[in-house]
Every structure is written in C-alpha cells, then in structure tokens.
Amino acid sequence: MVMEKHICPYGLKVKYLLEHESYVVEDRWLKTRKETDAFKAEQEVKTTPQTFIDGKRVGGHDETRRFLGKEVKHKDATSYTPVLAIFATAALMALAVSWALLGNVFTVRAAEWFIAFSMCILAVQKLQDIDSFATMFLGYDLLAQRWVPYAWIYPFGELLAGVLVIARALNWISVPVALLIGTIGAVSVFYAVYTQKRELKCACAGGNSNVPLGFVSLTENLMMIAMAVWMVFT
Known part of the structure; x- marks a missing residue:
C-alpha cells in the first residue's frame, strides 16, 4: 500500500x-x-x-x-536480545564516561558506572509500562506476592539506587536499597527457576519483553548486591 x-x-x-x-x-x-x-x-x-x-x-x-530461507521470529518467542543490548549500551557509556573524566577506559569507576547505568536503563524499561511490569513481576517475586505495592515501588528503587551510585552520593540510601531489591530478586529468581523449575518470562526489561527468567535476571540482581557491598567498603 x-x-x-x-x-x-x-x-x-x-x-x-x-x-x-x-x-x-x-x-x-x-x-x-x-x-x-x-x-x-x-x-x-x-x-x-x-x-x-x-x-x-x-x-x-x-x-x-x-x-527465501530466512528466519521468521514468532511474536511470543523468547530472546535475550533486549537485555544484551541494554548491558552493551551501559558498558559503552561507562567506558566513554571513564575515558572522558579519568583518561582511561579500564577503571574501577567504569565498573561502578556500568552497573549503575544498567540499573537506570532497566528501570526506564519497566517504567514505560509499570502496570505490565508489575503483573509479570508478581508471577515470581516473593516479596511482591506478599505485599503487592512492592511491584510498583521496585522500578523507582532501582532507578534511585542507580542514579545515586552514578553521583556517588547518599550511600546510606543507595546501598540499603540496592542490597534489598537485589537480594530479594536473586532469591526469588533462584527459587522460581532452579527450585520450582518454572519457565517464566523475566520482567527485568519491562512487562512486554520476551526475555526468559533465569541467568540474566539472576545476574542483574547479583550485580546490584555486589555493587552495594562494594560501596560499603570504598
């Protein structure tokens, strides 16, 4: 047409x-x-x-x-592409900022920024349609299943912690928030995927994504935990 x-x-x-x-x-x-x-x-x-x-x-x-022998993707097919794109973008941004401010791409701050940028971008993905995110999140998060408002609070907590880490400000807020949501998230994902053996979609990249729940989501949460612990001792 x-x-x-x-x-x-x-x-x-x-x-x-x-x-x-x-x-x-x-x-x-x-x-x-x-x-x-x-x-x-x-x-x-x-x-x-x-x-x-x-x-x-x-x-x-x-x-x-x-x-023509080309692949045709099913609309409901799972894919890691969204989170891989987010992590790759966050890594490039972190390296760029490290080069601009410190004159070197391979710095400790670059690693901190990578995690913080990833958190912020992932939070934006969730906030685009927070109700869809909450619906998917409630399918596996243990705290949200017991206190539903947490499903709507989570993206704001992730964004807040990420922004504060970028600024290296108010550690007394960013560290507990990152540690809390990261720990609960890691336990929830491990329980749903590796204990209950459930096949679910991950809400990490938003409620409309087709990312499988599992290794990537667990990694995201472990990164937040590691960052929180690092911030305590630095």
Missing part, C-alpha cells in the same frame, strides 16, 4: 529483501483503500503486501522470508 498518509513498512521490507537476493522486482502499488480491498478479495488474502514469483503467489512478508 502506497497512499498519501501511509506507506506499508512490510512492503518496503519485502521489496528490499527480494532485491537483496538479486530478484528483479516489479513493484505494484495499491494507492487507495478501495484498490486494497479489491486486491484482497481477488486474491483471497487478508493482508498486504503479497509476493508473486514467476506468476505464482508466494505470500506475505513472513511467507516471503520463509521462501
């Missing part, structure tokens, strides 16, 4: 994909809703775009990818 106020993103993706695979593409536009509805009725399909190769209909975006 190529209309005045809408260009189909999947159409652009399919066209690029076919051209990238060395196909010569004849791009036929559906310029009005009437044309689109008529095309769907004629071809007995529910969506556009539709790919035809040598006069034979292949199908829509996903079917075209499968035809």
Whole structure:
C-alpha cells in the first residue's frame, strides 16, 4: 500500500529483501483503500503486501522470508536480545564516561558506572509500562506476592539506587536499597527457576519483553548486591 498518509513498512521490507537476493522486482502499488480491498478479495488474502514469483503467489512478508530461507521470529518467542543490548549500551557509556573524566577506559569507576547505568536503563524499561511490569513481576517475586505495592515501588528503587551510585552520593540510601531489591530478586529468581523449575518470562526489561527468567535476571540482581557491598567498603 502506497497512499498519501501511509506507506506499508512490510512492503518496503519485502521489496528490499527480494532485491537483496538479486530478484528483479516489479513493484505494484495499491494507492487507495478501495484498490486494497479489491486486491484482497481477488486474491483471497487478508493482508498486504503479497509476493508473486514467476506468476505464482508466494505470500506475505513472513511467507516471503520463509521462501527465501530466512528466519521468521514468532511474536511470543523468547530472546535475550533486549537485555544484551541494554548491558552493551551501559558498558559503552561507562567506558566513554571513564575515558572522558579519568583518561582511561579500564577503571574501577567504569565498573561502578556500568552497573549503575544498567540499573537506570532497566528501570526506564519497566517504567514505560509499570502496570505490565508489575503483573509479570508478581508471577515470581516473593516479596511482591506478599505485599503487592512492592511491584510498583521496585522500578523507582532501582532507578534511585542507580542514579545515586552514578553521583556517588547518599550511600546510606543507595546501598540499603540496592542490597534489598537485589537480594530479594536473586532469591526469588533462584527459587522460581532452579527450585520450582518454572519457565517464566523475566520482567527485568519491562512487562512486554520476551526475555526468559533465569541467568540474566539472576545476574542483574547479583550485580546490584555486589555493587552495594562494594560501596560499603570504598
């Protein structure tokens, strides 16, 4: 569909994909809703775009990818990509700040900033839709299951601790908060995944993520505990 106020993103993706695979593409536009509805009725399909190769209909975006041997991700498939992207971004930010302020990327402060930046970014992911986060979080967090408001408080505590660590300020607040939420989180994840053997999605990257609950979430909580203990002795 190529209309005045809408260009189909999947159409652009399919066209690029076919051209990238060395196909010569004849791009036929559906310029009005009437044309689109008529095309769907004629071809007995529910969506556009539709790919035809040598006069034979292949199908829509996903079917075209499968035809070309490309992966098609299921919308509910689990993936570690969101948290890996967050941790990688936080690491690059920490190294950049360390270089800018201390003239060296490999410093103790860089490690502190990495954990703090990770906490802040993860908190932002949760705060984008705090109700969805709370719903998923309640599925495994032991304290939240006993006191529901904790599910809404958690992201703010994580953000507060992260910001204070970045500033190296008010350790008497950041240390207890990080230690509390990190310890409860680690125990909850270990109990749900390794004791009860449950297969759950992790709320660490927000309530709409498909990150599996397990090693990554446990690592996040252990990082907070380690940071809190480090702050006590430095």
